[in-house]
Amino acid sequence: MRATVMYGAGDVRVETVPDPVLRERTDAIVRVVQSCICGSDLWPYGSMPATGQGRRMGHEFLGIVEDTGADVAGLARGDLVVAPFVWADNTCDFCRQGLHTSCRHGGGWGSPGVDAGQGEAVRVPQAQGTLVTLPVAPDSALLPSLLTLSDVFCTGHHAAVTAGVSARTTVTVVGDGAVGLSAVLAAKRLGAERIILMGRHKDRTDLGREFGATDVVEQRGDQGVALVRELTGGDGTHTVLECVGTQDAIDMSIGIVRDGGAIGRVGAAQYTHVPLGFDTIMRNVTVTGGVAPARAYIEQLLPDVLEGRIEPGRVFDRTIGLDDVPDGYRAMAGREALKVLIRP
């Protein structure tokens, strides 16, 4: 089959790789119908040291079950399924508490010996625990929105849930990428009435307004902090959803959050330290969030997508075939595309 392999910064290739086969009794084989490129794929795309071996890419996909191992119950050939962006047994103590990203028998797509999403098919470990069946036809117009349950919408939702967004909280979303816009939509869905979106790309912040942002702040750094404080009577917002991952973004989040408030951070941290000194003790600032346990959220978010109450798939603004994946990376890295959907 064909699949995407990254060999270093800027070097993404679509190559022939071995067809997936069942190895464990808990495996399934899934033929990919839709996949996509994640903002977090752009970090290695920007900085990965060159390697001869390459790294299989993609951790967001939905597709059709082609085969299942002997121990896989509840899944049948022909089922349309979505995969969360890590695989997990869904039964260990971490999974039971909703932290599938720390599953005792889980792992990441593209890790050694494991397929990844940006290809024609995938061997899915722990298939019964990992995959969620989707009650729609494989040509449903809902597929892009359902695909966002793999990662990007669940990630925005995780930022909002961990930070405690509700109808009683004001919200700032830092970042107008696909995760930031998903966080806006998630905050709106959780009842937030005041959502300040920090971003400087008008086409993106326009979608953010449609998703529920009430204010847009283009400025960054101290100026951005000052403007958000000005918009909130000097207080800052009860919650800040950090959806970028840079030092500037987390520093700004600390400056923006209201006393007693929380920062839900889901940006893939490129920083090593957060400025949480004495003043943040006096202000009772909480830093929370992390990599989203999408599996814990999919069933809960599914009805709103199926019934059309939310359309998180609107973050996709370009659709390509598998051979065009290198161009898709270039387009996202160059900010020509917000988020690229792949139909293998």
Next chain:
Amino acid sequence: MRATVMYGAGDVRVETVPDPVLRERTDAIVRVVQSCICGSDLWPYGSMPATGQGRRMGHEFLGIVEDTGADVAGLARGDLVVAPFVWADNTCDFCRQGLHTSCRHGGGWGSPGVDAGQGEAVRVPQAQGTLVTLPVAPDSALLPSLLTLSDVFCTGHHAAVTAGVSARTTVTVVGDGAVGLSAVLAAKRLGAERIILMGRHKDRTDLGREFGATDVVEQRGDQGVALVRELTGGDGTHTVLECVGTQDAIDMSIGIVRDGGAIGRVGAAQYTHVPLGFDTIMRNVTVTGGVAPARAYIEQLLPDVLEGRIEPGRVFDRTIGLDDVPDGYRAMAGREALKVLIRP
């Protein structure tokens, strides 16, 4: 009257200062019955630059109401009251959400023009919101435990509450000072069954065991982290209560906390940054806590003290008069005393 003034590192004096008088209609005058020295007083005692003006010291006291301003309801001359370690109106939006430390009309004892606790009497601003009446006689044996509701026991409780301690969580308490021991007692009171206390002073950790600690770890740094992980099957604990405030203590807390867990930090941060890089995103680590809004907790904790179910006052191991306060600072700084109670 006589009161404690700090003029610089190691320079604490008991001096004659103006008697407090009512200035605002919301003030009360309280004659101090018991006060104490706080671990946080030792930070300026160790490093405050010399100053000619001096700084009034003490933020924990209980005493008897001597006079009240015209707008103070619910308090009468002769009432025994405890003061939380900041004054607050108890009516603003922050107070209503239980964050009295960020009160819009509040402030700190010993700030310019405001008395402090280590003296004979105090003018209490926002007295109606600040003071809590104690239904015991002024010579009750419960007074030391009631005094801990000013700060130290509420601070341990805040660490535990914000970190989410319950019967379902394992706990590590970092630090065997009076706050750490209070955190052990608070965690036990909230139902925790496994409480690991990190400290190396046997007399203190012995009291910690009586308060509820099930394990004591003397080691610090990487060795301390490794030992706590060993005690917990490699996982770390669901909650970590950081009761020291040094870089080492917060770094160790990050190393100890379980995936998906929370660090409730109440140590007065001497550090400026917390190592919350990519690995803590993958582990979904939360950092929470801050300066404790004692006022929000006093009424809730009072019954357990009054009915003798908890004895947080056992952290006091020395009682002195006002003239001996400089010696009290020396004893606490030299670790001869755990926490010093003052009877002016």
